[in-house]
Amino acid sequence: MSVAERLAxxxxxxxxxxxxxxxxxxAVRTGALVVxxxxxxxxADGKLAQAHIGKLKPGAPLDAAKAAARLSAINVLAQVQALxxxxxxxxxxxxxxxxxxVEGGHEALPAAMNGASDLVAEVFGEKGRHAxxxxxVAHLPLDAICxxxxxxxxxx
Amino acid sequence: MSVAERLAxxxxxxxxxxxxxxxxxxAVRTGALVVxxxxxxxxADGKLAQAHIGKLKPGAPLDAAKAAARLSAINVLAQVQALxxxxxxxxxxxxxxxxxxVEGGHEALPAAMNGASDLVAEVFGEKGRHAxxxxxVAHLPLDAICxxxxxxxxxx
Amino acid sequence: MSVAERLAxxxxxxxxxxxxxxxxxxAVRTGALVVxxxxxxxxADGKLAQAHIGKLKPGAPLDAAKAAARLSAINVLAQVQALxxxxxxxxxxxxxxxxxxVEGGHEALPAAMNGASDLVAEVFGEKGRHAxxxxxVAHLPLDAICxxxxxxxxxx
Numbered sequence: 001m002s003v004a005e006r007l008a009x010x011x012x013x014x015x016x017x018x019x020x021x022x023x024x025x026x027a028v029r030t031g032a033l034v035v036x037x038x039x040x041x042x043x044a045d046g047k048l049a050q051a052h053i054g055k056l057k058p059g060a061p062l063d064a065a066k067a068a069a070r071l072s073a074i075n076v077l078a079q080v081q082a083l084x085x086x087x088x089x090x091x092x093x094x095x096x097x098x099x100x101x102v103e104g105g106h107e108a109l110p111a112a113m114n115g116a117s118d119l120v121a122e123v124f125g126e127k128g129r130h131a132x133x134x135x136x137v138a139h140l141p142l143d144a145i146c147x148x149x150x151x152x153x154x155x156x
Numbered sequence: 157m158s159v160a161e162r163l164a165x166x167x168x169x170x171x172x173x174x175x176x177x178x179x180x181x182x183a184v185r186t187g188a189l190v191v192x193x194x195x196x197x198x199x200a201d202g203k204l205a206q207a208h209i210g211k212l213k214p215g216a217p218l219d220a221a222k223a224a225a226r227l228s229a230i231n232v233l234a235q236v237q238a239l240x241x242x243x244x245x246x247x248x249x250x251x252x253x254x255x256x257x258v259e260g261g262h263e264a265l266p267a268a269m270n271g272a273s274d275l276v277a278e279v280f281g282e283k284g285r286h287a288x289x290x291x292x293v294a295h296l297p298l299d300a301i302c303x304x305x306x307x308x309x310x311x312x
Numbered sequence: 313m314s315v316a317e318r319l320a321x322x323x324x325x326x327x328x329x330x331x332x333x334x335x336x337x338x339a340v341r342t343g344a345l346v347v348x349x350x351x352x353x354x355x356a357d358g359k360l361a362q363a364h365i366g367k368l369k370p371g372a373p374l375d376a377a378k379a380a381a382r383l384s385a386i387n388v389l390a391q392v393q394a395l396x397x398x399x400x401x402x403x404x405x406x407x408x409x410x411x412x413x414v415e416g417g418h419e420a421l422p423a424a425m426n427g428a429s430d431l432v433a434e435v436f437g438e439k440g441r442h443a444x445x446x447x448x449v450a451h452l453p454l455d456a457i458c459x460x461x462x463x464x465x466x467x468x
Contacts, residue, residue: 022270023277024288030250030309031188032343037251038289094342095349099291102451110453114334121335132336133350133461135411136451139258139292141266149289153342178426179433180444186406186465187344193407194445255447295414295448297422305445 003087017082026079034152039075040144041068055103069115072148091155093130102136159243173238182235192306195231197224211259225271228304247311249286258292315399329394338391346464351387352456353380367415381427384460403467405442414448
């Protein structure tokens with residue numbers, strides 16, 4: 001199955017890659033690597049759903065944070081596709097970095113980030129086995145609950 | 157125009173690259189990449205101005221944070237220059253990472269980071285179009301308001 | 313001296329590389345680089361000691377945070393060894409990223425991160441001179457006091 005077929009089977013439609021609103025770009029290629037800017041969980045309409053705004057805090061439902069991480073990862077993939085044209089060219093997902101906006105701590109930080117990791121595993125299989133770093137930060141752009149960045153290796 | 161000429165036209169004097177005070181260095185070259193340590197908005201005197209200390213908080217002026225990000229980015233460039241000798245060797249600014257010390261949230265996190273992104277755009281033009289990640293953290297070294305790190309591709 | 317001999321001289325036993333509990337891996341090789349996932353200061357028993365849980369806050373002892381950073385760095389090295397088989401293949405420690413869980417600020421953030429930087433300097437000598445970024449975050453997985461990630465260049 002191609003990556004496009006896997007995405008379709010998962011019911012995932014890649015959005016139009018978000019255009020940065022300033023002097024930077026969504027992704028840069030250097031050698032075999034593509035480095036993707038931090039992506040917020042913007043929906044297909046380019047907006048943050050209310051469920052993806054705010055902070056992960058004690059007692060907050062894990063599901064919304066996990067869905068937000070998944071959506072951020074989808075937006076990361078949209079940036080890679082916009083730059084290299086075809087996700088089948090991805091030889092390896094090298095790294096995902098996950099930042100969650102946290103207040104007062106939350107036990108489920110890694111579980112929330114699994115929303116992103118599970119998506120790339122489903123989409124890329126073995127090639128999707130990535131390194132990752134997950135941290136809880138004080139605040140994110142647009143008061144988003146999470147932001148995910150990535151590094152990908154592209155096949156020659 | 158060379159990068160040095162553009163910096164002069166912008167009125168930017170690169171400071172002496174800050175010497176780390178411990179067992180690490182300001183920048184490392186690996187292959188075609190230069191990876192730069194997180195840089196604080198230290199002034200030409202090696203000190204943090206009062207305006208660049210503290211936190212971005214509701215109602216705090218954006219200008220100081222933006223100026224701090226710009227100064228951090230200048231210090232990032234100083235590290236690249238110290239390592240490769242000539243900023244004209246930069247083939248691409250691959251990535252900038254921006255960390256802002258935040259209390260209680262601030263709407264203008266991305267706008268603050270534009271202080272760094274705008275500088276590299278002005279200095280490098282098309283080669284300055286970088287990926288970036290901006291997050292709001294709880295605390296930074298020396299209580300600085302921001303810290304910027306970078307990855308650069310050097311021409312062969 | 314080989315890296316293994318230096319580790320032995322330092323009294324450092326590399327633990328079994330922690331197996332991620334989800335759809336990611338401890339480290340990924342891409343070209344000459346190895347990118348290591350954020351490592352917590354887990355002990356040889358795979359558990360977080362009480363001293364490495366919680367936050368760096370005003371007045372908190374520096375020693376515990378420094379020891380935690382050192383232990384996280386040891387776990388980073390364990391991941392590199394598990395992936396490439398022999399730490400003598402490391403040509404350069406390119407970058408360490410240090411995240412400390414902070415409450416209310418702490419003057420000694422860089423000093424705490426020296427626990428990681430000093431270890432790689434002791435282990436790798438000149439090859440251990442790395443770029444680094446140190447930030448204070450709001451929360452880390454398992455309520456750990458720190459998390460360290462790394463990038464290494466491997467000799468051909």
